[in-house]
Amino acid sequence: MYLSRGIPIGYAKAIEDHGLGVVPPHQLSACVGSVKHVRSSDGREFVTYPSSYDPGPALCDHLEFALKHEGISLEVLAALFRAVKQGPFEDELSRHIQARPTGQNTRRLWFLYEFLTGRRLPLEDVTTGNYVELLDPKRYYTATPINSQRHRVRDNLLGNVDFCPMVRRTPSLQEFEAKQLANEAARIVESYDEDALRRAVDYLYAKETRSSFNIERETPSQQRAARFVSLLRELPALDSLNEAALVHMQNVIVEDRFKEKGYREAQNYVGESVGVGLRQRVHFISPQRKMLPRLMAGLLSSLDRMMASSVDPIVHAAAISFGFVFIHPFEDGNGRLHRLLIHYILSRAGFTPQGLIFPISAVMLQRKDQYDACLESFSKPLMKLIDYEVDEKGLLTVKGKTSGFYRYVDFTRMAEDLYRWTEETIRTEFRDELDFVVRYREARPKLDGVVELPDTLRNRFVQFCLQNGGRLSKQKRTKYFINLTDKEIHALEKVVQKYLVPRPKAPAT
Template structure:
């Protein structure tokens, strides 16, 4: 895991000394005989080499304070470490460390985090003086409204709780995307169109999102299932909260009726494919064991509400919860579609999406399938190197060892950035293009009707056939549906389609 120069310090030392099986944190540090700080960036992570003077020394607590100060908060590493240490001796060392500097900011953070992550209370008196300190630096992390811990004089501003707590770093790319104020841009786009254009666009936007979400899963739903999904998308913004029962009901709506579930899964599932002559399983992703799913989901739903109440930036919020959900994979079927439904739920409930409308984000995810898969794999690939599992001849998978920590404290920074980029493209292309097409189609309809008065169904069919064939009506379609039209009429109608509707690439249902 560590690839820096010199002697590991901070989290890198804790991981190495205690042989911790953890997802690699975003920064790992070392110290060496160098003149200044050196940073090497590799696969989205930073390997930082500090001058030897930064070496915290032999004390584990000093290394943890260094980590909190220079590397940030890694709940997963800390939770794994606190499970791995010899509890009695470590608590003695930690108590002495705290008593030696009871008002130190990182000392109090470390004290709070030990008790938060272990549920154990150290034999120490509460802090009696000193200013409160934020647990997460708001300039480095997205944070929730703080809750004061009087015992430590620490302001807990985590995005979740001990059962599930996403982390999102306030990297420059996310700050730049925030500054674009996409919600305001979307509102301005909506304001520039009349009610008729918006009304006509809505149906297609919901249908497009439904079709794209199923296509990502390589599924083609029946008309009935697609209609149920659209209805769910439409009523989702009206839900003021989500709980287990609501998620089960949503799962029942989007899958085939016989695969509807009564609760969270009871079996170990995985994402994979059958390969080879013997149809052996190639496993791409293993979610947590079923016995820990209820606790993880309680934490996720609690985190959702805490972020909503704290008005955390909506796209960051949607990324943390929706990707957290799909990594937990709480159902046997429908997890991917529910993951994307949660994005719409959070963006709508936070007021990011204009009321009554929807951004067809799944359409962009489908177009950028490789990017979407890479985003998921930024978590799944390192995870799979840490899991010990077996698959029997019947395809049943078994996981060995404790794994729940891998899914509990995930860094969702990459997911937040990608979702922001997909949302930006959705607003500026899919959303705006659809509204533009509606306006152009109204003009085209008037011109088409001036040339030939056809029933709506025939007119729409003519336009659709032309869009599917590069702006011209094929001989076969003409013979079958439009034999009554003259050559001049067909050419004139084609010209209208070409001039007003062919600026939008690709065929589109009318």
């Protein structure tokens, strides 16, 4: 098990007693010693409590302990409710509820059982007492509540039974929220004139496009890159997304031969060929095809619910975009669509200044190790749970049901990382591009004062100089600028060095 010592309690007790194959929840607990102790590892907490906290032998008491002390793990609960013998457990749960019908965690447990199983316990509706929030808004990001009159519980989950992301309000996320990055971006925009902003737009969209393809180790044709830029520009005008809209987006960004008419028809996975006979090393397995309609319908419903609830835009974007890439609904283009969804949500929520874009993919590319680690925080524990085989043709078959692994993911880590990358994007990539446009506007008449070059050739000269520390290499001069004199080359280099070569950044104070 995940705990090295003590008597498992709460979710750990349920996982161990019923042999549940689940991605470990954020917190696991045990009883040992006389002092509470918390140990953190790989983003999870392992907590030991004094023996006085032991809930005893009854499963329902352990579940109430979990709801109170460990939070709500929909994946563990759903797996448990599938594993128990239905009749005996429903009898036990009904008696437990009847013994304490107004208890807050009792009502939460009752609601969650009926929510996750679709079954109705033989109990009368609660008629007295105040409503209780299902998720504690101080511990979780929540949606606008929907009252469940039967349980007197306010359902404030971010999704529904088909797809329901969970994001905890960690100190890190609360610190990011307090920075109000959207307001900071707006102030940056206000500090530039309209001409500079207009000139910067093309740079920003082009940079995001190049970076998103580079993350996938792809170099798109000019036509594909132009289609991607057009799609980025069109995103804010989309009121909502559905399967048809996602298929259209996929068709725009992939090569024509890889266009799809709907969600994928085959099992896909992320892997690489290794060794003799090109065996497949599998890094990630997506859900089985038969589960895609429900998962994707749930994801799109969750997207709309969070939008209507004004959930923090970065949290919203992380849950939906990473949820999308984990579901992997297409054969090709999932990574680029995943990053497009970030821009769609940030623009629709008004986080991104109108008409502009944050080149977040540029920071993801620079922080590729962090980006991969973020994805692997889900894929690595997942791969330990999936039973599969790959045949000699590279076709992968999944054995058993796996949809629960993708349905109730904790996206806290993804939200923290996306906030970190967004902050860096706004304070570096976004501002640097705007600054460059202003400097280039100042440099252009100086360059033209030396020699008037066609726009394409002037831009190429600047680009080559910037790639070579402010000087034009002999190779590039011979190939492109043989008609320029040494004096002209030297003068043009001086302008580039004065106005356009990035200056060292001042150390942070």
